[in-house]
Amino acid sequence: MRPKVYFFSLKKGDDRSRLGDGLRRILSLKGTLDFIKNDALVALKLSFGEKDNKGHLSADLIRPVVDSVLSLKAKPFLIETNTLYKGDRQNAVDHINLALRHGYGKLSIPIVIADGLRGEEGKEVSINGPLLKNARIARGALSADSLIGIAHATGHMLSSYGGAIKNIGMGLATRSGKQIQHSNTKPKVGRDKCTACRSCIEGCPSDAIIIRDDKAFIDEKKCVGCAECIVKCAFDAIGISWSEGSGNMQKKMSEYAFAVLKSKAGKSFFINFAIDITKDCDCMEKEGNIIAEDVGILASGDIVALDLATIDTINDRAGRDVFMEAYPSLDWRVQIEHACDIGLGSKDYELEMI
Numbered sequence: 001m002r003p004k005v006y007f008f009s010l011k012k013g014d015d016r017s018r019l020g021d022g023l024r025r026i027l028s029l030k031g032t033l034d035f036i037k038n039d040a041l042v043a044l045k046l047s048f049g050e051k052d053n054k055g056h057l058s059a060d061l062i063r064p065v066v067d068s069v070l071s072l073k074a075k076p077f078l079i080e081t082n083t084l085y086k087g088d089r090q091n092a093v094d095h096i097n098l099a100l101r102h103g104y105g106k107l108s109i110p111i112v113i114a115d116g117l118r119g120e121e122g123k124e125v126s127i128n129g130p131l132l133k134n135a136r137i138a139r140g141a142l143s144a145d146s147l148i149g150i151a152h153a154t155g156h157m158l159s160s161y162g163g164a165i166k167n168i169g170m171g172l173a174t175r176s177g178k179q180i181q182h183s184n185t186k187p188k189v190g191r192d193k194c195t196a197c198r199s200c201i202e203g204c205p206s207d208a209i210i211i212r213d214d215k216a217f218i219d220e221k222k223c224v225g226c227a228e229c230i231v232k233c234a235f236d237a238i239g240i241s242w243s244e245g246s247g248n249m250q251k252k253m254s255e256y257a258f259a260v261l262k263s264k265a266g267k268s269f270f271i272n273f274a275i276d277i278t279k280d281c282d283c284m285e286k287e288g289n290i291i292a293e294d295v296g297i298l299a300s301g302d303i304v305a306l307d308l309a310t311i312d313t314i315n316d317r318a319g320r321d322v323f324m325e326a327y328p329s330l331d332w333r334v335q336i337e338h339a340c341d342i343g344l345g346s347k348d349y350e351l352e353m354i
């Protein structure tokens, strides 16, 4: 049987406040949230956005999800992980403070940064995928009883499209897991910026950094790719190579989503908000240009069907492939095809209008 993707359509000029009713209707459909049991710890995965980027989903938009889970006498909490790069989401304290500044405190449910205070709380999950044998997943995500992914569908500078798969695969990886997805190469020190302050050396868990010729130097043989040194360096002297092809990054992202959902079979549901569809994702410093008009909310228990239906719906309404147009050298199909190949979900879906 083809997986259903529920679609609440928002037309040009429609009142945005209709989205709440639409989402409530989806969540009250028989079978949608049946997997949620009494007292279950239900992780609601979304991004809290970046400091100066207003593109993130507001607390009001996701309120119906919180209310629905509470009405089932379960215990919802917002879940996120530390970022790979420097900024206001690099540790749990800064991250939670950012979430509160962005208004998520009004939901009155806990916020959990699932990979610990500084990204140290991960667990290796065996997946035996075509590219990766194991994935490093935030421990808290694996411990949750069930999971609802709430993604903002946008363009993306490395995968041309980012939605439900990215929200789970990248969003619930530990910092080292994110590093593995982003690049095969280890961080490198920019000698021109390095002041030899030694902060990175003190923070490196593998003793992989030494001072050589008056600058920090990373021994790639010892480096485990945890990316801790990037956060430690106050001079932006350590960076990641983004040279790995988009294709490999997308495939690894799908394999990471597979690792997260391995323990959540039949215990997860996914929602894509296809509104304010920007060229770049909400992780960027500033929100990007709008590349397509709002289409509404799509939701499904099948993460692959959901992302494909979201892309199809956005592109159908635009009359062109807006993601390929924004990033001609990248192809979003890679993440969908690979996700399908590894059994993460189905490309064949049935769209049900709500």
Ligand code: SF4
Binding pocket: 186, 187, 203, 204, 205, 206, 207, 208, 209, 218, 222, 223, 224, 225, 226, 227, 228, 229, 230
């Ligand atoms: S990535 Fe981690 S292991 Fe590698 S040099 Fe940086 S801190 Fe050390």
Ligand code: SF4
Binding pocket: 189, 193, 194, 195, 196, 197, 198, 199, 200, 201, 215, 216, 232, 233, 234, 235, 236, 237, 238
């Ligand atoms: S923390 Fe940055 S500036 Fe300090 S030694 Fe390491 S690379 Fe150089």
